[in-house]
Amino acid sequence: MKAVAIRSFGGPEGLAVIDLPSPAPAAGQALIAVEAIGVGGVDALIRRGALAAYGFKEGHIPGGEVAGTVTAAGDGVDPAWIGRRVWAFTGTGGYAEQAVAPAGELVPLPPGLSAVDAVTLGSAGVVAHFGLAHARFAAGESVLVRGAAGSLGILTVQLAARGGAAAVAVTTSSPERGERLRRLGATHVLDRSGQGAPGAYDVIVDVVAGPDLPSFLARLNPNGRLVAVGAVGGQPPADLGTALMAAFQRSLTFATFSAATVPPPARQAVRCEHFAAAARGDLRAVVHEVLPLDQAALAHRMMDAGEVFGRIVLR
Structure with missing residues (x-):
């Protein structure tokens, strides 16, 4: 072969x-x-x-x-x-x-779902689903998806919108990408640095990490939660803990999430749900x-x- x-x-x-x-x-x-x-x-x-x-x-x-x-x-x-x-x-x-x-x-795979769509949804959908759960996301909360143009970010946007988010903001590299994300459920488009819309968020799902991660902690509401589900931008700075302690009175939470910590039957149940939703046209x-x-x-x-x-x- x-x-x-x-x-x-x-x-x-x-x-x-x-x-x-x-x-x-x-x-x-x-x-x-x-x-x-x-x-x-x-x-x-x-x-x-x-x-x-x-x-x-x-x-x-x-x-x-x-x-x-x-x-x-x-x-x-x-x-x-x-x-x-x-x-x-x-x-x-x-x-x-x-x-x-x-x-x-x-x-x-259910009838009507292509192999191409299956590998677009399979791993990314599980991380998006359980990443939001790890952040204790609830309907009515605001969400920022940092690094939203990849398959993981795109599915997080869709699942947050389907889950009743009050707002779904995204960071991305161009207005054209921002418009495409709006069609998938985003309500606000920010540039990569997080500029472009005022306000703060209850939940940030971060695909990027990297040296700019501490600046996004400042975009959290009191009791806000930032969950890093990827690190395509590299490791955060060594003084990340200092930034968290400096905001002590705002009760912020930083966490990492890997799908490896989810039991296989739970992962498979979510994949079955996502595949069925995509076959119906409810998930893109x-x-x-x-x-x-x-x-x-x-x-x-x-x-x-x-x-x-x-x-x-x-x-």
């Missing part, structure tokens, strides 16, 4: 198409003939070598989520999965024509572009250039 591996850490040119034997599912795994692969920010971090301390080495095949058809089942896996269209969390190895995934990480999967697998390097160049609105999908 064809796969895309990280030949060398660094820029997108370090990605290479290689030939590999088809994988065989181990006990508890299913083999999937891959139709669509979600390209995510974590893939770019792995490619750059930023996560080498976590065991990612050169030669790694990225790709954490795929959609396609189950073609084989390992020992202990219900053979009824064979022939079913599924979304799957592979964790690794998704940039390939075939991939294996734990049976517990398979979600059947925003796809920037669909590219063939051998153009993975182009997909990464587009991400690095900040050109992407929604998700890039490899087919």
Whole structure:
């Protein structure tokens, strides 16, 4: 089979198409003939070598989520999965024509939902849903989504609006992107620094983090909560705790959130709900572009250039 591996850490040119034997599912795994692969920010971090301390080495095949058809089942896996269209969390190895995934990480796709839409919603929707829950978001509260133009931010905007937010503000890089986010449920558009609309917010869901994170703590109402669900802008400054303590009398909360802390059955239930909503037309999967697998390097160049609105999908 064809796969895309990280030949060398660094820029997108370090990605290479290689030939590999088809994988065989181990006990508890299913083999999937891959139709669509979600390209995510974590893939770019792995490619750059930023996560080498976590065991990612050169030669790694990225790709954490795929959609396609189950073609084989390992020992202990219900053979009824064979022939079913599924979304799957592979964790690794998704940039390939075939991939294996734990049976517990398979979600059947409803009729009418494409594989492309499934990998646009699957991981991002779970983080958006539980990220808002981690912030204790309630109907009637105001929400700011920082870094709203990616698939995670777009789904957070939609879920906050559907959840009855009094206002959904977004930060993004251009008026054109802001207008597209308005059509998805945003009520106020700010620039990347958070300027462009007055007021403060009860909840901030932050995809960016980075050195400017403390300035967004100042945009919280008393008892406000900021939850970092990503760090595409890098690590926050070392004195973040000092900024929180300086606002002691406002009772602010800062937290991080990873979907890895959510039990798998809860994650899968939310994915089923989101897939059904998308098939009905109640939730939008925003796809920037669909590219063939051998153009993975182009997909990464587009991400690095900040050109992407929604998700890039490899087919």
